[in-house]
Amino acid sequence: MSIIQNPILPGFNPDPSFCRVGDDYYIATSTFEWYPGVQIFHSKDLVNWQLVKRPLERESQLDMRGNPDSCGIWAPCLSFADGLFWLVYTDVKRQDGNFKDAHNYIVTAPSIEGPWSDPVYANSSGFDPTLFHDDDGRKWFANMKWNHRSDVPWAHAKNAAFDGIVLQEFDPEKGKLVGEITNIFRGSDHGLTEAPHLFKRDGYYYLTTAEGGTGYDHAVTLARSKTITGPYELHPQTHVMTAKDHPESKIQRVGHGQLVETPDGELYHTFLMGRPIERHHASNRKNCPMGRETGIAKCEWRDDGWLYLANGTQLPDPTIEAPWAERAQDPDAKITYHFDGSLPIDFQWLRSPKPERLFEVGEGHLRLFGRESVGSWFEQALVARRQEHFQFHATTTMRFDPDDYQQNAGLISYYNRHKFHFLAMSQDPEQGRVLTILSCNGDWPECRLSFPLDGDLPVDTGEIELGLVTEFEHLQFYWRPAGGQWQKIGPSLDAWVLSDEGGRGEHASFTGNYVGMAAFDMSGRAKTADFTEFTYDPGRGSIDMGAA
Structure with a gap:
C-alpha cells in the first residue's frame, strides 16, 4: 500500500486546478507576482508530483511590472478538450481598496510543454475564472463578480464585494465571450463566494466554489442544477470540506479545489490548505510560513446524488491510501x-x-x-x-x-x-x-x-x-x-x-x-x-x- 501525504504540493502552491488526461494527472496553481506565471505539476500515481511547466513565460503573455504584492496571477483553471490544453487565469493589477482591477485571459497548447499561445482576453468583471467544456460542444466561462459598492441593498450580507458567480458562453472561433451574462450563484450564507468549477453528472450541473475567505474559515461549497444557468440548490451540508470547525487540526484553511475521477471510477478532490506553526506567536495568531499549499482528499457519491468526503466528515485526512502502490519520493531530501x-x-x-x-x-x-x-x-x-x-x-x-x-x-x-x-x-x-x-x-x-x-x-x-x-x-x-x-x-x-x-x-x-x-x-x-x-x-x- 502506498500513502498520499498532505500537502502533496508543499510550499506556496494555492488554488489547485485538477485535470486528468488519460492516465496523466495535472495540477495548476497560482503564482501571483512570481515569474514565470502558473505552476503545472504532473503525476501518474497521485503520490509523486513533478513541476513540469510554467506556461506564462514571455512578455506577450504576461508583464507584471508594477503589480503590487499579492497581485498578479490568481487561480488558474486547467482543462483538456478538442486536442488542446486550455488554461484560464486572472492577472490582478490592484488588491487594496474598493477596486479590484482583474483581467481574465485564455491560453492553449497542444501539450503541457507547449508551445503555449498568446492570451485571448476574456473579461475583467472579477477573478478566479474557469472554463467548462459541455458535452454538446459549447464552452462556458465563469468567474466571481467583484462589487466595488458596499452601500447597496442587493449586496451579499457577509461581504458586499463578492457578488456571486457569473457565466457567459465562450466562442473559440470568434475568440471572445458571447451571449448573455448570467449570475448563476450568489453563494451560501457563508459568503465570499469565489473559485467556481463546473462538472456534469447524471443530468446535473455541479458547481464547486470556495467560500469564507482564504483564511481559517475557508470551505469548499457544492451546489447543483438541471440547467447550467441555474437555479442551483445547495449541498445538504453546504460544504463538502472545511477545517473551520476543527481548530485542533494540523490542516487548516481548507477550500478552493477541483474534482477528478480516475479511470477506475475513484474520486479525488484537490483543496487549498495551510499548515500553521503549532506554537503560537505572542499575538495568539497562527501563522503559515509556507503560505497556502495543495492537498488532496478522497471523495464518494452517495445515494442522494451528492458528493461527500470518503472519510465521512468534512475534514480532509493528513494521509490517504493511494489508488496504486507507488513508492513516494523523499520530501525531505537535501x-x-x-x-x-x-x-x-x-x-x-x-x-x-x-x-x-x-x-x-x-x-x-x-x-x-x-x-x-x-x-x-x-x-x-x-x-x-x-x-x-x-x-x-x-x-x-x-x-x-x-x-x-x-x-x-x-x-x-x-x-x-x-x-x-x-x-x-x-x-x-x-x-x-x-x-x-x-x-x-x-x-x-x-x-x-x-x-x-x-x-x-x-x-x-x-x-x-x-x-x-x-x-x-x-x-x-x-x-x-x-x-x-x-x-x-x-x-x-x-x-x-x-x-x-x-x-x-x-x-x-x-x-x-x-x-x-x-x-x-x-x-x-x-x-x-x-x-x-x-x-x-x-x-x-x-x-x-x-x-x-
Whole structure:
C-alpha cells in the first residue's frame, strides 16, 4: 500500500486546478507576482508530483511590472478538450481598496510543454475564472463578480464585494465571450463566494466554489442544477470540506479545489490548505510560513446524488491510501543547485518578463545584475525558491565586490517587500567591504527597514559563504570565508512575520515565503554579484559548523 501525504504540493502552491488526461494527472496553481506565471505539476500515481511547466513565460503573455504584492496571477483553471490544453487565469493589477482591477485571459497548447499561445482576453468583471467544456460542444466561462459598492441593498450580507458567480458562453472561433451574462450563484450564507468549477453528472450541473475567505474559515461549497444557468440548490451540508470547525487540526484553511475521477471510477478532490506553526506567536495568531499549499482528499457519491468526503466528515485526512502502490519520493531530501546553462526550475523571480536584465546563468554561476531596491514592484534582481519546511537551512557561495553602500547582494528570506530578512554584503565608506542585515518586519505601507546587526561586520575580499537556519518562528544568519568556520551573525530574527498572517494579518497577503539570492544597486550602475551554488536542506539542526 502506498500513502498520499498532505500537502502533496508543499510550499506556496494555492488554488489547485485538477485535470486528468488519460492516465496523466495535472495540477495548476497560482503564482501571483512570481515569474514565470502558473505552476503545472504532473503525476501518474497521485503520490509523486513533478513541476513540469510554467506556461506564462514571455512578455506577450504576461508583464507584471508594477503589480503590487499579492497581485498578479490568481487561480488558474486547467482543462483538456478538442486536442488542446486550455488554461484560464486572472492577472490582478490592484488588491487594496474598493477596486479590484482583474483581467481574465485564455491560453492553449497542444501539450503541457507547449508551445503555449498568446492570451485571448476574456473579461475583467472579477477573478478566479474557469472554463467548462459541455458535452454538446459549447464552452462556458465563469468567474466571481467583484462589487466595488458596499452601500447597496442587493449586496451579499457577509461581504458586499463578492457578488456571486457569473457565466457567459465562450466562442473559440470568434475568440471572445458571447451571449448573455448570467449570475448563476450568489453563494451560501457563508459568503465570499469565489473559485467556481463546473462538472456534469447524471443530468446535473455541479458547481464547486470556495467560500469564507482564504483564511481559517475557508470551505469548499457544492451546489447543483438541471440547467447550467441555474437555479442551483445547495449541498445538504453546504460544504463538502472545511477545517473551520476543527481548530485542533494540523490542516487548516481548507477550500478552493477541483474534482477528478480516475479511470477506475475513484474520486479525488484537490483543496487549498495551510499548515500553521503549532506554537503560537505572542499575538495568539497562527501563522503559515509556507503560505497556502495543495492537498488532496478522497471523495464518494452517495445515494442522494451528492458528493461527500470518503472519510465521512468534512475534514480532509493528513494521509490517504493511494489508488496504486507507488513508492513516494523523499520530501525531505537535501538539494544542492549548480548553475550550469539554465536556471533550475525550482527558482523564480519577481514580475518582470525580461530576466536578461536581472540575471544570467553562465558556466557554474548565477550572475545577478543589481537593479532596483528589494522593495521595488518593477525590477528586482531576486532569484529564489519556495520554503517547504518549518525547519531548514540554506547556504550559498557568493563573490561580490561593491564600491558603494548603495550596492548590496546576498542571501534573503523573502515573503514580500514589507516582510523579509536579508544578509547582504555592501561597502562602508569607512570600513570597506562589510556584511549587514536588512529586515522589514511587516511594516506596511511604509516598509521601513531595521538593521538588526549591531555594527556592520568588515570582511575580506574574495569568495564568501552565507547561510541561514530557520527553526519554526526563528531565523539565524551565518557566514564564513570560503573554507573557514561558520559563524553566527546578528541576533535571532522573527521568522513568524514571513507568513501570510505576518504584518497586516490574514487576508492581506496570499503567497508564501521564499529563500534565495538578491542584489540591488540604487546607483543605477547594475553592479553584478556571482553565486556559484545554492543548497536547501530540510535537515533538522544548524548548519555544520565544521570547515568546508
